[in-house]
Amino acid sequence: MPSLEIRDLFVALAATPDKPIVKGLTLTIRTGEVHAIMGPNGTGKSTLSKAIAGHPDYVITSGDVLLDGKSILEMEPDQRARAGLFLAFQYPSEIPGVSIANFLRAAVQARLAEGEDLDATAYYKHLYSKMDLLKIDRKFTSRSVNEGFSGGEKKRCEILQMAMLEPTFALMDETDSGLDIDALRIVAEGVEAMRGEKLGVMLITHYQRLLDYIVPDFVHVMYDGRIVKSGDKTLALELEAKGYDWVKQELAAAATA
Amino acid sequence: MSATALSSSALPGLDSTRFAAHLSQRATLPAWWLETKKAAWNQFLALPLPSRTDENWRFSNLKGLDLEGFDLPEDAPKDIPNHSSFPQTAELVFSNRQLVARSTVPADLAAKGVIFAPLDEALRDHGDLVKQYFQKHPAHLGSAKFVALNTALSASGGFLYVPAGVEVALPFVIQHTLSGANVATFPHTIVVLGPRAKATVVEFFLSGGAATERQLAAGVNDLHAAEGAQLTYVGAQHWSRETLAFQVNSIAVERDARVLALNLHLGGRQSRHESHSRLLGPGAHSEMLALTVASGDREFDQRTLQTHIAPNTTSNLLYKNALLDTAKTIFSGLIIVEPDAQKTDAYQKNRNLMLSDTAEAHSLPGLEIQANDVKCSHGSTSARIDAEQEFYLQARGIAPVEARRLLVSAFFEEVLNKLDDEALHAALTALIASQFKK
Incomplete structure (x- = not known):
């Protein structure tokens, strides 16, 4: 079964490699599983997802990330993506002048063998079916990527890309941020529709709210750069009721014990 | 005139013997044309190469302006690249200065008086018409020596004449291809749109052989739009990696006419492009556009002039460069508003997209306003x-x-x-x- 294995990972900003943000994080995700990573702001959740995707602003100072047992750390971001990783951005870039259709086409083409041409008719048919599922107007395809999109449109566009590219592992960074309840529901339905034996999900979120719609198999609490508590979906509810201070107090108590 | 840096003996290929042979092959062309060529050859010999003190050549690589060892090509390969796969009205294909393919103007357009012919043929059949427009408004942006060389040795190029009121939807295409090492070409295209005529001309400048062949190209265009005419001109330059290229465009826009000129620059080792628009009648508009992909260690040197001569004229220049590797671009643009050109609205912008830390973009925008009621602005930006x-x-x-x-x-x-x-x-x-x- 495919797995994404994060082993004792340390991540820092490339500009300040001696100040780790992620500090020894270990986690294994298998396909078919949804892992929620929760935690207060500034604890390294986004850093973790960006570093795994290969963002150049971050440097992995020690540890490893393995996709199906093979380290991806020497791979370029585009190679990691083609190997099956997908990062759903918290703040997707706006790219004026590149239409959604051309952008996705280039991404789909990148996954074909050298010299193989994309079947345009099949591509559009596939694209439109995914757009219908996510209740995205077809006129969207001619709009520039994320340019002038509302928060909800941007996130739906991320899910559309995920649906088109069919990754093995999705790293979803605060996909719920900036969404009203209707948009949240559409996005969650989109993810739920993709959920299954072929997909593993790391769902980064600050709030329990999203987990009402995408019920996780595992919940991990991240604090100060590492996972400090793991459990099932009831952990998320507990966090919602008691707040993150509860975890901090537990940690402090454990440290003095 | 002081001793020239380029005496004919300094050009073992393009020397006076070669010029004489070129001229004798054209003995059947009109006398005025042969005299024009002779005068141009003498002017070429007399004019010095650009020097460091010449403001028109600021930042240019003057050492790269090496004309030695080039010769006129003798053969004309037919196996040449072709990018004109779009619908068109008619096409002229030149390979190494010779016409190797052409499609004729559809009969209905020919009946209306549309002429589309290789320059030499037009000189023979419509000499007076060509004479009327040949270098009527020469560009003055620093390349007089290379324009003279072009006039002296030009053999290829097209002549398009669209009479008053005739509108042609699909483009006229002129392709110039150069194949072989140390060969040179001197294309000259003249486009004349009569009052209220409308047409599009697309000119390709391509290398046919290996990308590393050293070549020389010095081209000239005369574009004329009479009252109310609408001309779209596209020039796409994709010379070999080792080509030294000059292209000098002159654009004349009369009352209520509109000219859009878009030049695409991709190839060459050192590519100099000059474009001079003259707004000659009220309501005239010139749209000057350029796109450059500057890669490798190429130099793209662009000089422009927007001269507003008549009142109520508008011009808009937008030159965009994408710079990679260690490439260098130079944009130097000037807007001149003459005293009578009140209510001029002129705009000039150069934008550089830097894809490399080692690429170099120079931008020299300028204004010279002699009227008092005008709207002029210019700017340049460089962004990573x-x-x-x-x-x-x-x-x-x-x-x-x-x-x-x-x-x-x-x-x-x-x-x-x-x-x-x-x-x-x-x-x-x-x-x-x-x-x-x-």
């Missing part, structure tokens, strides 16, 4: 490619070179969108994309 956009594309599996192609296409889209012809737009996009192959 957006690293977040680049990462976003790569995070979707798109390889870096393809990501850059997409971002450069996006940067160019604003200019390409000014073309109405979608098939032509697509052909140019494909030509630009070819610069981003691994």
